[in-house]
Amino acid sequence: MNELHQTILMEVMVKYLSSEGDRRKILSHEYELIDSFQQQLKNKEQEKANALEYIDKLEAENKAMASQLARLQQSNENLEKENKQLHNDLVKKIKSSNLSHVPVSYTHL
DSSP: OOHHHHHHHHHHHHHHHHHHHHHHHHHHHHHHHHHHHHHHHHHHHHHHHHHHHHHHHHHHHHHOOOOOOOOHHHHHHHHHHHHHHHHHHHHHHHHHHTTTTTTTHHHHH
């Protein structure tokens, strides 16, 4: 090989190696982007799992509160019935006793 061929070959090899280095840099950057996107996806999946867990917790709390509300409503109904019965009993006692000195307003409780 003569000197000209050797020089041309060296230049071609230098260009190839430098372009190979550029390709490696590009690939390295692409792999970094892929890793970054995979990490973001993993983070989003974890956020989704946390949100679903929180929703489950809220649904359980809601169910417990609905049950408690039903018990309180039943208790309230029972107390209203008892109060009405006591009122009726009191009115009967007042009317049946000879309490003419009791103001009329007390007989209309």
